Amino acid sequence: MSIFIDNSTKLIVQGITGRDGSFHTKQMIEYGTKVVGGVTPGKGGQKFEGSVPVFNTVHEAAKATGANTTVIYVPPNYAADAIMEAADAGIEFIVAITEGVPVLDMTRVYPFVKEKGARLLGPNCPGLITPGQSKVGIIPGRICMPGNIGVVSRSGTLTYEVVYQLTRAGMGQSTCVGIGGDPINGTNFIDCLEAFEKDPNTHAVAMMGEIGGTDEQEAAEFVAKHMKKPVVGFIAGQTAPPGRRMGHAGAIISGSAGTAAEKIESFEKAGIGVAKRPMDFVELLKARM
Amino acid sequence: MNIHEYQAKDILRAAGVPIPPGEIATTPEEAEAIAKKLGGLVVVKAQVHAGGRGKAGGVKLAKTPAEAKELASKILGMQIKGLTVEKVLVTTAADIATEAYVGIILDRATKKPVFMVSPAGGIDIEEVAATTPEKILKLPVDTRYGLQPYQASELGFFLFPDDVKKVRAASKIMAALYETFMKNGCSLAEINPLVVTPAGEVIALDAKMSIDDNELDRHPELSALRDETAEEPSEVDARNSNLTFIKLDGDVGCVVNGAGLAMATMDLVKYYGGEPANFLDIGGSSNPEKVVNALRIITADPSVKVILFNIFGGITRTDDVANGIVTATKANPLKIPIVIRLTGTNEEIAMKILTENGFSASSDMDDAVKKAVELAKGGKAA
Numbered sequence: 001m002s003i004f005i006d007n008s009t010k011l012i013v014q015g016i017t018g019r020d021g022s023f024h025t026k027q028m029i030e031y032g033t034k035v036v037g038g039v040t041p042g043k044g045g046q047k048f049e050g051s052v053p054v055f056n057t058v059h060e061a062a063k064a065t066g067a068n069t070t071v072i073y074v075p076p077n078y079a080a081d082a083i084m085e086a087a088d089a090g091i092e093f094i095v096a097i098t099e100g101v102p103v104l105d106m107t108r109v110y111p112f113v114k115e116k117g118a119r120l121l122g123p124n125c126p127g128l129i130t131p132g133q134s135k136v137g138i139i140p141g142r143i144c145m146p147g148n149i150g151v152v153s154r155s156g157t158l159t160y161e162v163v164y165q166l167t168r169a170g171m172g173q174s175t176c177v178g179i180g181g182d183p184i185n186g187t188n189f190i191d192c193l194e195a196f197e198k199d200p201n202t203h204a205v206a207m208m209g210e211i212g213g214t215d216e217q218e219a220a221e222f223v224a225k226h227m228k229k230p231v232v233g234f235i236a237g238q239t240a241p242p243g244r245r246m247g248h249a250g251a252i253i254s255g256s257a258g259t260a261a262e263k264i265e266s267f268e269k270a271g272i273g274v275a276k277r278p279m280d281f282v283e284l285l286k287a288r289m
Numbered sequence: 290m291n292i293h294e295y296q297a298k299d300i301l302r303a304a305g306v307p308i309p310p311g312e313i314a315t316t317p318e319e320a321e322a323i324a325k326k327l328g329g330l331v332v333v334k335a336q337v338h339a340g341g342r343g344k345a346g347g348v349k350l351a352k353t354p355a356e357a358k359e360l361a362s363k364i365l366g367m368q369i370k371g372l373t374v375e376k377v378l379v380t381t382a383a384d385i386a387t388e389a390y391v392g393i394i395l396d397r398a399t400k401k402p403v404f405m406v407s408p409a410g411g412i413d414i415e416e417v418a419a420t421t422p423e424k425i426l427k428l429p430v431d432t433r434y435g436l437q438p439y440q441a442s443e444l445g446f447f448l449f450p451d452d453v454k455k456v457r458a459a460s461k462i463m464a465a466l467y468e469t470f471m472k473n474g475c476s477l478a479e480i481n482p483l484v485v486t487p488a489g490e491v492i493a494l495d496a497k498m499s500i501d502d503n504e505l506d507r508h509p510e511l512s513a514l515r516d517e518t519a520e521e522p523s524e525v526d527a528r529n530s531n532l533t534f535i536k537l538d539g540d541v542g543c544v545v546n547g548a549g550l551a552m553a554t555m556d557l558v559k560y561y562g563g564e565p566a567n568f569l570d571i572g573g574s575s576n577p578e579k580v581v582n583a584l585r586i587i588t589a590d591p592s593v594k595v596i597l598f599n600i601f602g603g604i605t606r607t608d609d610v611a612n613g614i615v616t617a618t619k620a621n622p623l624k625i626p627i628v629i630r631l632t633g634t635n636e637e638i639a640m641k642i643l644t645e646n647g648f649s650a651s652s653d654m655d656d657a658v659k660k661a662v663e664l665a666k667g668g669k670a671a
Contacts, residue, residue: 076503077507100503103501111433138603139603140603155550157549158547158552161553164632215397246551277557277655279655
């Protein structure tokens with residue numbers, strides 16, 4: 001078991017012929033992901049790598065392939081439209097990798113996706129991976145290993161760092177999800193925690209947050225109220241100055257709100273194990289399992 | 290991206306918001322000429338990207354053009370929160386009967402732009418929110434439909450409960466502010482204070498706007514408003530080299546790929562008793578040129594005592610980073626120690642490149658950070 005994706009996931013790639021899209025599609029296929037099609041307007045009828053059919057629209061691709069999941073690698077100014085097109089075509093799970101999507105675009109996209117009943121992950125996220133089964137996005141497959149730790153994070157490379165250490169310590173992962181670093185995104189910490197709590201193959205959760213917003217604080221409340229499985233958390237940005245955007249559009253302390261200190265305090269209150277360093281996850285998780 | 294008060298006012302004025310006339314001056318003589326042209330009482334206002342300009346002495350009232358000149362000579366060149374005042378706005382002074390606050394922020398919780406209005410204007414809205422939240426009305430707007438007239442009027446009635454004439458004037462301003470916010474891809478747009486004059490006119494006396502950086506490709510006219518003199522020169526250099534860089538006060542220069550890992554690296558420096566000199570994310574694509582630029586920017590800061598690389602190769606190829614380090618240091622030999630941590634994609638090739646060129650590298654983040662902090666403190670590396 002796992003959350004959101006497994007070996008039955010049928011994936012299409014929006015922007016499959018672009019630079020990033022084509023590179024990562026090859027990687028996903030190599031990992032074993034069932035890539036059933038791709039979409040690039042104007043390139044319908046072609047075959048990607050001689051085997052994956054390319055379509056002009058998501059509607060066509062969905063109809064022809066029966067895809068239930070899409071991953072989006074289109075440029076930032078077209079990402080909102082790509083997400084809406086996927087939701088309109090009835091795709092259940094939409095993973096938007098694109099970084100730099102205007103936030104106001106997301107204020108239109110988010111309610112639209114909700115009304116269509118689809119799940120959105122991202123934008124500005126590394127995607128997700130269920131080790132040994134399926135990978136959707138850009139998380140390097142070889143640092144992961146199948147197992148029972150659920151991983152959820154707002155970051156990319158910081159997630160890799162923690163996953164790499166878990167794997168080296170022999171602690172495999174059920175699913176690793178990168179929810180992304182934008183201020184307005186789809187799937188949040190609580191959605192993932194809820195899914196991990198229900199997933200019989202997940203025995204504990206590692207959660208990596210960062211400064212900005214209140215997602216981590218709300219997640220902590222959720223853990224305290226609804227979770228029986230142990231959770232260990234880390235917050236990046238303890239040394240970040242207020243009012244500055246730390247790379248991720250959402251990683252900003254506004255006034256006095258969204259600091260690392262207040263998030264860590266909420267973790268402690270909720271009984272979440274607090275990792276002071278990314279290296280502390282292994283020991284803290286072991287002690288709780 | 291933040292823009293100056295005078296730039297925000299120009300945009301809002303064009304959208305129909307009543308704002309007293311004013312012009313920008315970079316010399317005391319210009320300030321005098323503008324004051325003369327405007328006639329009557331004027332306000333001379335420092336144009337810097339910092340709050341608390343009034344408290345710092347950067348906003349003054351002048352009765353005559355001569356006084357405007359004198360005040361401008363004091364304000365120009367003044368330091369406000371570490372920023373030098375290069376420009377002043379000279380604008381007609383208004384008589385104030387009451388002050389209100391009107392702002393729109395992009396709210397993460399509701400995932401919508403949210404209007405915030407308060408009859409307690411002219412002061413710090415965060416303080417109002419903390420001490421007297423009942424004095425603030427928050428109203429989220431669904432951007433698919435836009436601000437509806439009934440919503441604008443609801444906001445107006447909250448400010449002026451018993452004066453429908455002022456409500457109408459305020460509602461028009463709300464609609465113009467919302468339109469401006471959407472059209473310019475703002476993450477914040479604020480009028481503080483929105484004042485009522487003794488004659489009953491509703492006008493905007495100060496304005497602040499932040500543009501979502503992700504919108505700048507769509508809005509070249511807004512990119513042109515960026516004032517590079519108002520920023521840290523190293524940050525301007527970094528942006529022009531496509532690097533995300535923020536200067537801090539410490540002495541451990543950090544070069545990292547990915548924002549989350551970059552923050553975690555800075556935190557770990559602090560954890561081991563050091564102080565990070567910067568935030569720097571070289572991004573996902575591995576281009577040796579980026580490493581060369583990163584090293585140039587970091588070594589230009591005289592307070593940096595050690596350079597710390599922390600690279601987790603996913604999309605980023607660590608051999609590209611290694612090549613960048615070699616190229617950059619051949620062109621400009623380093624005068625300070627460098628600690629390199631590389632792991633992930635093409636790690637073996639990267640290690641070989643570095644060793645052949647006289648560098649040592651580790652694959653462990655914790656060890657590398659400890660070593661860098663020790664070196665910064667003048668100690669010997671383990």
